[in-house]
Amino acid sequence: MSAPRVAVAASGGCDSTALLHCTARQASALGIEVVALHVHHGLMAQADDWLARVRAQSRRWGAGFECRRLQGGPLSGESIEAWARRERYAALAQMAAEAGCGLVLLAHHRRDQAETWLLQALRGGGVMGLSAMPRSAARQGLVWARPWLNLPRSGIEAYVRRHRLSWVDDSSNADARFARSRLRSAVWPALVAAFPDAELSLAHAAGHAQEAAAVLAEVVAQEMPALQRDGALVVAAWRELSPHRRRLCLRAWLACELDAPVPETLVRRLSLELPAAHASRWPAGTHELRLYRGLLRVFPTPSAANSNPKDSIALNLSQSGCHQLPEWGGHFLVQAAKRDGVPAAVLRELHARPRSGGEQFQRFCHGAVRSLKKQFQALAVPQLQRGGPLLYGCGGQLVFVPGLGADARFHAAPGEPQVQLSWVPDAPDLPPVAD
Numbered sequence: 001m002s003a004p005r006v007a008v009a010a011s012g013g014c015d016s017t018a019l020l021h022c023t024a025r026q027a028s029a030l031g032i033e034v035v036a037l038h039v040h041h042g043l044m045a046q047a048d049d050w051l052a053r054v055r056a057q058s059r060r061w062g063a064g065f066e067c068r069r070l071q072g073g074p075l076s077g078e079s080i081e082a083w084a085r086r087e088r089y090a091a092l093a094q095m096a097a098e099a100g101c102g103l104v105l106l107a108h109h110r111r112d113q114a115e116t117w118l119l120q121a122l123r124g125g126g127v128m129g130l131s132a133m134p135r136s137a138a139r140q141g142l143v144w145a146r147p148w149l150n151l152p153r154s155g156i157e158a159y160v161r162r163h164r165l166s167w168v169d170d171s172s173n174a175d176a177r178f179a180r181s182r183l184r185s186a187v188w189p190a191l192v193a194a195f196p197d198a199e200l201s202l203a204h205a206a207g208h209a210q211e212a213a214a215v216l217a218e219v220v221a222q223e224m225p226a227l228q229r230d231g232a233l234v235v236a237a238w239r240e241l242s243p244h245r246r247r248l249c250l251r252a253w254l255a256c257e258l259d260a261p262v263p264e265t266l267v268r269r270l271s272l273e274l275p276a277a278h279a280s281r282w283p284a285g286t287h288e289l290r291l292y293r294g295l296l297r298v299f300p301t302p303s304a305a306n307s308n309p310k311d312s313i314a315l316n317l318s319q320s321g322c323h324q325l326p327e328w329g330g331h332f333l334v335q336a337a338k339r340d341g342v343p344a345a346v347l348r349e350l351h352a353r354p355r356s357g358g359e360q361f362q363r364f365c366h367g368a369v370r371s372l373k374k375q376f377q378a379l380a381v382p383q384l385q386r387g388g389p390l391l392y393g394c395g396g397q398l399v400f401v402p403g404l405g406a407d408a409r410f411h412a413a414p415g416e417p418q419v420q421l422s423w424v425p426d427a428p429d430l431p432p433v434a435d
Contacts, residue, residue, distance in 0.1 A: 003033045007101035010036040010058070012050040015107035017057065017167040018156050019148065019171055023105060024061040035064035037095045039088045039103070041082070042070055044254040050168050066095040073328075090331070096324035097333065101142075108133055108146045111153045114202035115183055117209070124264070126251075130209035140424050141324075141333050195414055220246070220252040227253070229291050230377050232295035239275050247271055257298040258287055279426065313389070317347035320419060325352065328389050330425040331415060341418030342410045348400060352389035359390065362408045375404055388423040 008023050010016045010089070020036055027034045036058040037109040051067055058065040066093035075082035094105050112130050120129035136145040147321050177182050191198050209259065217408075223245065233253050237333050238246060249268055254262045265285055273280070274296070282289040288299050315332075317323055323332040334347065355372065362369045370378075376386055388402035400406050402423035412418035 002100075002380040003031055004169045005035055005064075005099060006103045007035045007037050007092075007096045007099060007104045008063070008144065009104060009106050010038050010054050011169040011170070012038070012054045013107075013170060014160055014167045015109060015148075015153075015156055018159050018163075018166050019105060020054075020057065020063065021061055021163060021165055022159065024063045028062060029337055033064065034062070035066060035096075035099045035101055037092050037099075038065070038066060038067045038070040039091045041084055042172070042352045043084065046168070053166075053168060059324045064099065068095055068101055073338070090324070090427060093142060094324060094331065096142055098321040103143045103145060106144060106146045107148060107155050107156075109151050111147045111199050113149055113206050113292065114199045115180060115188070117206045118187075119179055126264075126345040127209050127213045130208035131213045132209070134210065135279045141335065141422075148201070199347075216248060220249055223249050224252065225393045228380065229295060230380050231257070232297045234276060235277075235291065235294050235296055243271070250274075254284075254298075258284060260285065288337055312392075313352040315350045315391070316393075317350060317421065318344040322424075325389065328352070330423060332389055333422045335420050335422050337418050337420035339414075339418075340405070341412055342399070343412045343416060343418045344419050346410050347419070347421065349394040350399065353392060355390060359401075360399060361401055361404060363404065365411060367408065370400060372404070373402075379404070387425065391421075 005021065006027060008016070008020045010020045020034070024034045037055055038051055038054045040051050041377060044050075053354075054066050055067070068088045070084070070091065072087075074080055092104060096102075117130055120132065123129065132150065133146060136143060137147050159165075171233040176185070195201070223241065227234055233250070234404045238249065241249065251262055251267050254266065263285075266282070270282065270289070273282075274291070278293055280291045284298070286300065290297055290299055313325070313327065315323065315325075317332055317334050320336060322333065324330055324408050345389055359372045361372055361375050363375055372386075386403045390398060390402075391400035393399045397409070398407055399410050400421050400423075406421060
């Protein structure tokens with residue numbers, strides 16, 4: 001049996017250098033393998049030197065090393081900061097899965113938490129924004145953990161001095177184009193000078209917000225089953241709620257259906273107009289909200305719907321791990337399964353295609369073959385979980401549908417080695433990885 005493995009996101013900066021060194025020392029005595037994950041952003045002239053430094057440190061401390069170089073650049077209207085964050089997490093997730101690591105450690109500390117709370121407050125963030133960064137979270141089939149989130153930066157600096165560790169200084173941390181850099185250079189020193197306990201107090205405020213967010217999530221979980229039908233919001237039932245619960249549940253439903261940050265202006269507009277509306281439409285970024293017969297649904301706008309690739313893409317998904325498909329804005333995750341999986345050989349020759357209409361799908365071994373629309377409706381699959389490409393086998397048979405899974409006609413026999421396939425859209429709203 002192979003040893004368990006844990007990954008550390010290592011940029012080469014002070015914080016992640018200390019975390020990699022500490023994790024490698026502790027894991028060695030426990031028989032745990034450590035893998036350093038480094039993302040080469042391609043934005044700084046020194047990036048190649050940073051990569052070489054992290055690779056050398058990993059080798060010296062007995063850790064494995066994986067690296068990805070980011071390609072492309074920000075989308076139209078997207079900041080470099082947002083693009084780098086989104087692509088960095090996608091690269092970290094892919095490397096961790098390919099290295100067989102279910103846990104990724106991040107080097108955020110208490111000052112990072114305080115800064116995140118303050119930035120969210122300055123942006124007008126609600127309870128979820130003010131929750132800042134969780135100590136651990138499950139995303140993309142991985143657990144992302146911040147073991148030092150309650151520790152002060154001074155403790156990390158003392159560790160680095162004690163072990164005489166060297167690290168790189170990223171000049172972009174002082175670049176005034178970035179909000180966090182402006183906060184660190186111009187605001188934070190004055191804030192701490194006036195309020196010495198600011199870091200601890202703001203970190204506590206984030207903890208209070210996390211508790212409040214958890215309670216609100218429980219309220220939403222209780223309310224939402226009665227407010228939805230086939231992924232749509234039932235307006236009549238929604239109108240029966242108090243105004244505060246209306247906005248809370250509306251915000252949660254929109255976040256699920258849009259799979260993106262929800263503009264507060266949209267929540268306010270819908271809160272005012274939806275109660276008296278009959279058949280209306282509202283724009284929502286790359287999507288559109290449509291009210292018909294008392295049901296509010298989310299639909300991609302024509303331009304967004306046509307942005308998916310039209311041509312068939314050949315794929316080999318027979319190996320476990322993440323398989324990026326940037327043309328579709330996501331990746332396929334292949335993992336070992338004990339039941340309801342498919343033989344890996346089925347995934348060796350596949351073609352990814354968009355929906356064209358008329359596709360038939362069998363969900364259970366002895367179930368009826370029905371259209372995708374009816375299968376989605378039967379499971380109440382939200383509109384945005386129906387995105388992503390369909391996968392066809394070499395014989396032209398439909399093998400996999402995002403939101404539904406593998407067609408039962410391809411399920412492996414009991415006891416046969418098998419894998420499970422899932423489609424994971426890119427998640428652009430994850431917090432940044434600290435140095």
